[in-house]
Amino acid sequence: MTMKAINDFVAQFNADIPLDESRIVRNRNRYYLLSKKLKQQVPKGFFYAGAYLGAVKGASFFPSFLLLSMIAERKANKLVIDKKTAWLFICGRDIFKKGILHVNGSRKGNYTLILNEHNECLGFGKIMHNLREENDANKVAVKNILDIGDFLRREKRQPRRQQHSSRLQGRDRKPHKPTRK
Amino acid sequence: MSGKEFFVKRYKKLGWTYKQAKPKQAIRINTMNSNRDTVVKRLESLGIVLEKIPFLEDGYWIRKSKFSVGATAEYLLGLYSIQEAAAQIPVTLFTELEDKTVLDACASPGGKTVQLANLMKNRDVIVALELKQRKMFALVNQLERSRVTNTAVYNMDAKEATNLNIEFDCVLLDVPCSGNYVTDKGWFSKRTIEDVKRNARRQRQILTEAVKVTKDGGEIVYATCSLEPEENELNIDWAIGALNVKVEEINCHGEKGLTNVFGKELDRSIEKCRRIWPDQTQGFFVCKLRKQAG
Numbered sequence: 001m002t003m004k005a006i007n008d009f010v011a012q013f014n015a016d017i018p019l020d021e022s023r024i025v026r027n028r029n030r031y032y033l034l035s036k037k038l039k040q041q042v043p044k045g046f047f048y049a050g051a052y053l054g055a056v057k058g059a060s061f062f063p064s065f066l067l068l069s070m071i072a073e074r075k076a077n078k079l080v081i082d083k084k085t086a087w088l089f090i091c092g093r094d095i096f097k098k099g100i101l102h103v104n105g106s107r108k109g110n111y112t113l114i115l116n117e118h119n120e121c122l123g124f125g126k127i128m129h130n131l132r133e134e135n136d137a138n139k140v141a142v143k144n145i146l147d148i149g150d151f152l153r154r155e156k157r158q159p160r161r162q163q164h165s166s167r168l169q170g171r172d173r174k175p176h177k178p179t180r181k
Numbered sequence: 182m183s184g185k186e187f188f189v190k191r192y193k194k195l196g197w198t199y200k201q202a203k204p205k206q207a208i209r210i211n212t213m214n215s216n217r218d219t220v221v222k223r224l225e226s227l228g229i230v231l232e233k234i235p236f237l238e239d240g241y242w243i244r245k246s247k248f249s250v251g252a253t254a255e256y257l258l259g260l261y262s263i264q265e266a267a268a269q270i271p272v273t274l275f276t277e278l279e280d281k282t283v284l285d286a287c288a289s290p291g292g293k294t295v296q297l298a299n300l301m302k303n304r305d306v307i308v309a310l311e312l313k314q315r316k317m318f319a320l321v322n323q324l325e326r327s328r329v330t331n332t333a334v335y336n337m338d339a340k341e342a343t344n345l346n347i348e349f350d351c352v353l354l355d356v357p358c359s360g361n362y363v364t365d366k367g368w369f370s371k372r373t374i375e376d377v378k379r380n381a382r383r384q385r386q387i388l389t390e391a392v393k394v395t396k397d398g399g400e401i402v403y404a405t406c407s408l409e410p411e412e413n414e415l416n417i418d419w420a421i422g423a424l425n426v427k428v429e430e431i432n433c434h435g436e437k438g439l440t441n442v443f444g445k446e447l448d449r450s451i452e453k454c455r456r457i458w459p460d461q462t463q464g465f466f467v468c469k470l471r472k473q474a475g
Contacts, residue, residue, distance in 0.1 A: 035331060041282060041306050042333040043345060048321040049333035066328060090254055120258050148257040151326045155319075 015076030077105025106131035123147030289316035291323035
């Protein structure tokens with residue numbers, strides 16, 4: 001289940017990443033990639049370890065930003081967006097065609113990574129129409145699914161005392177419904 | 182025995198005159214994720230005015246910013262962390278962090294854990310402990326944002342670190358302390374000397390456990406943001422006598438540790454510790470201990 005869920009998610013970007021399954025550790029419904037040294041040295045029972053890859057709930061996989069960055073280092077669906085669009089994306093907004101600087105992978109319905117002008121991964125979204133065919137610059141081109149502004153939103157989402165127990169709930173929110181628009 | 186007058190008198194007896202201090206906000210560049218100059222240029226292009234902190238390699242004070250430095254894309258991408266200047270000192274005191282197994286015994290909110298990972302180039306192993314479950318969220322959020330991948334986090338009391346069955350080369354003890362009036366406006370009305378003594382006892386328990394899990398010859402960096410000698414020099418004086426440690430020379434910002442506290446003569450080696458009275462930074466105390474063989 002582990003690798004399949006991750007591989008299926010990665011495949012939605014027309015990408016694949018070589019992950020050593022023997023170093024992937026499951027803790028509740030969350031998956032971590034441990035370095036050899038971490039795997040050898042740290043005992044079980046950790047709360048968090050190594051590179052957090054994401055969480056599985058039911059049939060859905062909810063990726064971490066580290067996993068998205070790992071995909072972004074490889075050949076995959078990617079959009080490079082301008083500075084203003086990048087800021088709006090981080091604020092939870094969708095992407096209009098006029099803000100897109102460069103497209104790699106443009107088929108409707110696919111997932112795409114969103115990169116800023118420095119090629120840093122800001123999150124991912126769903127392509128709403130074939131980007132090379134659509135000419136209306138003011139139409140939503142990519143729907144925001146997850147962006148790095150989530151680091152701030154997840155801290156505000158719940159009262160302090162409930163943060164830990166709600167972390168997974170926050171993570172496991174429906175990926176197609178960004179929390180802020 | 183509490184109140185502003187009580188504590189201010191104590192500081193006077195220790196040779197320091199109380200003054201209001203308002204330290205500037207500080208950041209630390211995460212050089213494992215980006216180049217220092219590149220991050221500085223990017224922040225300056227956003228209109229943030231930075232000032233290099235003279236006693237820190239990767240630290241900058243925020244001289245001017247029209248918006249929160251905790252809400253930039255660069256922050257969310259883990260290119261820098263917001264970390265008070267004095268709090269950036271302890272991690273820099275370890276002699277060598279590469280190829281080491283490191284314990285961060287009281288890790289939340291994780292600023293120093295990320296700094297450790299940064300100096301270790303995100304390699305080898307850090308074990309980070311945090312007792313309070315509600316603080317775990319901030320810790321792991323910080324690690325994920327900063328792209329730290331060499332750390333294992335446990336919801337565990339530092340006083341039970343031996344349960345891990347790991348011997349550490351380096352141990353960071355940024356122990357829970359009474360804090361100081363600079364970072365807490367109501368500090369004088371909240372704290373009593375009994376609080377300070379209770380914290381000091383707990384710190385000794387953590388120190389004892391830390392020495393147990395440290396390899397012979399290993400390093401322990403002990404730090405508090407308390408100005409009270411019970412949690413600082415007096416604890417280290419006790420550790421020299423009760424635990425198998427010696428104080429090491431350090432070269433960092435701050436004044437020599439006090440070797441006479443309210444008339445009590447302490448071990449001379451305590452002057453190798455550093456005490457930072459509030460001024461440009463918050464109040465702080467730091468020292469490096471080495472575990473002796475046998």
